[in-house]
Amino acid sequence: xxxxxxxxxxxxxxxxxxxxxxxxxxxxxxxxxxxxxxxxxxxxxxxxxxxxxxxxxxxxxxxxxxxxxxxxxxxxxxxxxxxxxxxxxxxxxxxxxxxxxx
Amino acid sequence: xxxxxxxxxxxxxxxxxxxxxxxxxxxxxxxxxxxxxxxxxxxxxxxxxxxxxxxxxxxxxxxxxxxxxxxxxxxxxxxxxxxxxxxxxxxxxxxxxxxxxx
Numbered sequence: 001x002x003x004x005x006x007x008x009x010x011x012x013x014x015x016x017x018x019x020x021x022x023x024x025x026x027x028x029x030x031x032x033x034x035x036x037x038x039x040x041x042x043x044x045x046x047x048x049x050x051x052x053x054x055x056x057x058x059x060x061x062x063x064x065x066x067x068x069x070x071x072x073x074x075x076x077x078x079x080x081x082x083x084x085x086x087x088x089x090x091x092x093x094x095x096x097x098x099x100x101x102x
Numbered sequence: 103x104x105x106x107x108x109x110x111x112x113x114x115x116x117x118x119x120x121x122x123x124x125x126x127x128x129x130x131x132x133x134x135x136x137x138x139x140x141x142x143x144x145x146x147x148x149x150x151x152x153x154x155x156x157x158x159x160x161x162x163x164x165x166x167x168x169x170x171x172x173x174x175x176x177x178x179x180x181x182x183x184x185x186x187x188x189x190x191x192x193x194x195x196x197x198x199x200x201x202x203x204x
Contacts, residue, residue: 059167
């Protein structure tokens, strides 16, 4: 991992990584992800930081609380997985751009 | 940050950090967090990894979908904040136990 690295440049490199990380946080806040469950009866949206920004429930589900709760769990976890996947692929991009670290 | 570090020991140190991180992931999976909104009308539970494991909705909310959706967003985000806070405090503990890195 660190075999070919010039450690005297570590401080500078860390600053660059921090700067990139800050930009990514801003970008993530503006991305939006959505997941559906129950063939669209439940839809949950999150921003790229993993904050839930919208929950939409079809009226027909209000008569079936058990199904509603299960479908909510499913859609929330799906959208959080999408967020995590996006976050980790962006982190990989940043690390990749600093060749020595990855 | 890295001023007093012996880089020749970096590889060994990274192995130790990885080992600790693996144990923490296992521990996180077994922790449970819950958040309520609407004075308890909605309750959302997650494990320490941030996976939603339970959603509980009071029957009275089924007549008020708008409120239900808003209370869900609030409880989900609250429980995810608790998970994130716990995760970061555990990460700090790990880094703290490797004096040179923190």
